[in-house]
Amino acid sequence: MRIEAVQGDITxxxxxxxxxxxxxxxxxxxxxxxxxxxxxxxxxxxxxxxxRRTTYPDGLPVGSSVATPAFDLPARWVVHTVGPNWHAGERSGSMLLSCFVTALEVAVELGATSVAFPAVSAGAYGWDVDEVARIAVGAARAWETGADSSWEPDHPHPTGIVLARFVLFSPQALAAFEHQLAR
Structure with missing residues (x-):
C-alpha cells in the first residue's frame, strides 16, 4: 500500500x-x-x-464510519467518519484512531482500492495537526503491516487498499503529514 500526503482539494x-x-x-x-x-x-x-431516518436516528457516533454513494464527486463513495471534538473534551487518541481504522474497514467492505483522507478533527474540532498526522499515518502504517507478510508491493494488497492518500488543505497540515511519513 502506498501512503502519501498532498496539498489539495479532497473533492x-x-x-x-x-x-x-x-x-x-x-x-x-x-x-x-x-x-x-x-x-x-x-x-x-x-x-x-x-x-439518519433508518440506521442512525441519534447520529453517527464518534469514531464510527458509514458509506454513501459519492454522487457528483469523481470518487465512487464517500465514507463519513465523526472525529472527536477537542473543544468538547473528546481528547482520546483512540477515538481519533478509530476514525481512520473504521474508514479503512468500510472502504475494504466496499471493494475500494484507493482512499483519500482529510486531517480528521484538525480543523474546527481543534485537534493539533501534528497529533492528527501522527495518529493518521500510524493508522495507515499499522493497516498496511497488519496484512499477510507474504504480500509483495507489485500485487494488490491483501486488504484491497493499494493507496492511502492524505489530502491536506494547508501547507502547515501537509508539512505535519510529510514529517510523519518521513519517520
Missing part, C-alpha cells in the same frame, strides 16, 4: 473513496464536510438523511 480526488470529516448529524456542516456536500450535490444530503 477533486480521483480515488474510490473520499473520507468525510463529518459531524454526527451527517447533514453537512463547515470545512471539509461542507465542501464535500456542496461538491457531491443534493443526492448526498438525501442519502445522509436516509441514514
Amino acid at each position: 477533486t480526488q480521483d480515488v474510490d473513496v473520499i473520507v468525510n470529516a463529518a459531524n454526527s448529524s451527517l447533514l453537512g456542516g463547515g470545512g471539509v464536510d461542507g465542501a464535500i456536500h456542496r461538491a457531491a450535490g443534493p443526492g448526498l444530503l438525501d442519502a445522509c438523511r436516509e441514514l
Whole structure:
C-alpha cells in the first residue's frame, strides 16, 4: 500500500473513496464536510438523511464510519467518519484512531482500492495537526503491516487498499503529514 500526503482539494480526488470529516448529524456542516456536500450535490444530503431516518436516528457516533454513494464527486463513495471534538473534551487518541481504522474497514467492505483522507478533527474540532498526522499515518502504517507478510508491493494488497492518500488543505497540515511519513 502506498501512503502519501498532498496539498489539495479532497473533492477533486480521483480515488474510490473520499473520507468525510463529518459531524454526527451527517447533514453537512463547515470545512471539509461542507465542501464535500456542496461538491457531491443534493443526492448526498438525501442519502445522509436516509441514514439518519433508518440506521442512525441519534447520529453517527464518534469514531464510527458509514458509506454513501459519492454522487457528483469523481470518487465512487464517500465514507463519513465523526472525529472527536477537542473543544468538547473528546481528547482520546483512540477515538481519533478509530476514525481512520473504521474508514479503512468500510472502504475494504466496499471493494475500494484507493482512499483519500482529510486531517480528521484538525480543523474546527481543534485537534493539533501534528497529533492528527501522527495518529493518521500510524493508522495507515499499522493497516498496511497488519496484512499477510507474504504480500509483495507489485500485487494488490491483501486488504484491497493499494493507496492511502492524505489530502491536506494547508501547507502547515501537509508539512505535519510529510514529517510523519518521513519517520
